[in-house]
Amino acid sequence: MIPRSAKQRHLENAPAAEAIIELRAAATLPEGESELKEVFSVGYPDYPEIRLHSDFQFNVAVGDRNGPLKIPALEELGVNVQGVRMAHQQLPQIIICLRDRFSYSRLAPYQDWDSFQAEAMRCWGIYSRIGKPSNVERIGVRFINRIPMPSSDLADQYFQDLANAPVALRRKSFFYRDILDGPGGTPYTVALVRTVQSKGDDTSILLDVDVLHQEPLAPNPSKIRRHLEAMREIKNLVFFESLTEKALETCQ
Amino acid sequence: MKKNEILQAVAIISGLSGAPNLQATSQEGAYLDQQLSLGEESTGIPAIFHDYALLDELIDVFAECHNPNWDGYEAKPVEFNTLFQAVKFIKAMPPILPKPSIGADPDGDLSLDWHETSDRTIMVSINSQGKLHFAALVGQSRFTGAEPFVGEWPRQLVDLIRQVANT
Numbered sequence: 001m002i003p004r005s006a007k008q009r010h011l012e013n014a015p016a017a018e019a020i021i022e023l024r025a026a027a028t029l030p031e032g033e034s035e036l037k038e039v040f041s042v043g044y045p046d047y048p049e050i051r052l053h054s055d056f057q058f059n060v061a062v063g064d065r066n067g068p069l070k071i072p073a074l075e076e077l078g079v080n081v082q083g084v085r086m087a088h089q090q091l092p093q094i095i096i097c098l099r100d101r102f103s104y105s106r107l108a109p110y111q112d113w114d115s116f117q118a119e120a121m122r123c124w125g126i127y128s129r130i131g132k133p134s135n136v137e138r139i140g141v142r143f144i145n146r147i148p149m150p151s152s153d154l155a156d157q158y159f160q161d162l163a164n165a166p167v168a169l170r171r172k173s174f175f176y177r178d179i180l181d182g183p184g185g186t187p188y189t190v191a192l193v194r195t196v197q198s199k200g201d202d203t204s205i206l207l208d209v210d211v212l213h214q215e216p217l218a219p220n221p222s223k224i225r226r227h228l229e230a231m232r233e234i235k236n237l238v239f240f241e242s243l244t245e246k247a248l249e250t251c252q
Numbered sequence: 253m254k255k256n257e258i259l260q261a262v263a264i265i266s267g268l269s270g271a272p273n274l275q276a277t278s279q280e281g282a283y284l285d286q287q288l289s290l291g292e293e294s295t296g297i298p299a300i301f302h303d304y305a306l307l308d309e310l311i312d313v314f315a316e317c318h319n320p321n322w323d324g325y326e327a328k329p330v331e332f333n334t335l336f337q338a339v340k341f342i343k344a345m346p347p348i349l350p351k352p353s354i355g356a357d358p359d360g361d362l363s364l365d366w367h368e369t370s371d372r373t374i375m376v377s378i379n380s381q382g383k384l385h386f387a388a389l390v391g392q393s394r395f396t397g398a399e400p401f402v403g404e405w406p407r408q409l410v411d412l413i414r415q416v417a418n419t
Contacts, residue, residue: 020276099382103275105276137404197283
């Protein structure tokens with residue numbers, strides 16, 4: 001039995017910047033890049049923006065004490081393409097179909113759980129028909145929430161039970177990550193991240209709730225949906241218990 | 253490539269591809285995933301490896317076996333894709349498992365070995381597609397198997413290693 005937060009309520013302005021459902025399973029996808037694009041463009045006609053996707057994205061410039069790092073181009077390394085990334089023609093929805101996973105993302109504005117889950121499962125069904133995945137090794141439900149905060153406010157006024165620094169010094173920033181067991185002996189794990197992001201004069205709190213199921217199961221849609229529903233309840237519990245009334249009122 | 257360049261490429265890859273959270277596409281998700289990765293890399297060494305020696309051993313093996321005929325008997329070269337798959341695999345290694353020895357196979361796969369005695373031993377190999385093959389001897393019992401690696405170590409494999417290591 002998954003408990004429900006006393007603070008849980010419908011939020012008219014849900015603060016989800018991104019909601020993700022991911023299923024990890026080994027799928028048999030075409031080897032060639034053109035074949036990959038072809039099969040997925042046919043399978044997802046309403047997601048026409050297709051890009052090849054590799055696991056390894058070099059999009060951060062870093063260096064070491066010897067100077068800027070010379071990173072070999074992916075082509076030089078002969079890195080395999082793992083699948084495709086597709087964007088919906090109108091809606092803020094992204095699908096990633098790889099040889100070892102499927103994920104569906106809904107970006108802001110988030111609508112509601114029923115339509116979010118329904119589209120994710122519809123797209124998973126198409127991926128299943130194409131790639132015929134074996135056991136689902138992992139299911140994930142991740143909600144990344146962003147709540148703008150006036151510069152005059154403190155994060156403590158938005159996050160429930162935010163730990164104080166051990167010394168009486170002003171806190172400039174923080175990044176807290178907790179790994180939690182699911183409630184009541186359920187087979188779930190929760191990765192909870194709380195932090196603040198500042199961009200120029202704008203500051204927001206970020207609340208990242210990631211619920212994971214890490215036991216293999218057959219790719220049966222009914223069983224997957226049951227897990228997704230349970231994970232949604234856990235996500236809601238953690239979400240509402242992590243925020244103060246002040247934070248929740250900004251979402252109504 | 254020089255060993256230092258390989259090491260740095262691996263450090264970046266392991267940071268970028270490693271946060272166990274679901275892959276995000278939003279600006280907020282990218283920021284969070286980058287913070288998680290930077291937290292791991294603040295020492296300049298991927299904290300996801302149990303110790304630096306394991307990473308060093310992996311890179312050494314790759315550097316030695318990256319060219320064709322590296323063993324003098326027409327062994328296939330270990331490809332970068334295989335190295336990257338091995339990084340992902342080791343990154344996901346349960347911390348309760350003991351440290352393996354790293355090797356390369358003539359077919360170009362990278363392998364992890366746990367050898368306790370002549371009748372308690374297990375070898376796992378990983379190829380460029382992320383496919384695992386393992387073979388174990390635990391007393392009188394032999395076990396073999398093949399599984400795709402999709403981010404989690406197969407439970408059977410973890411149990412076998414623990415039997416071999418007697419943990």
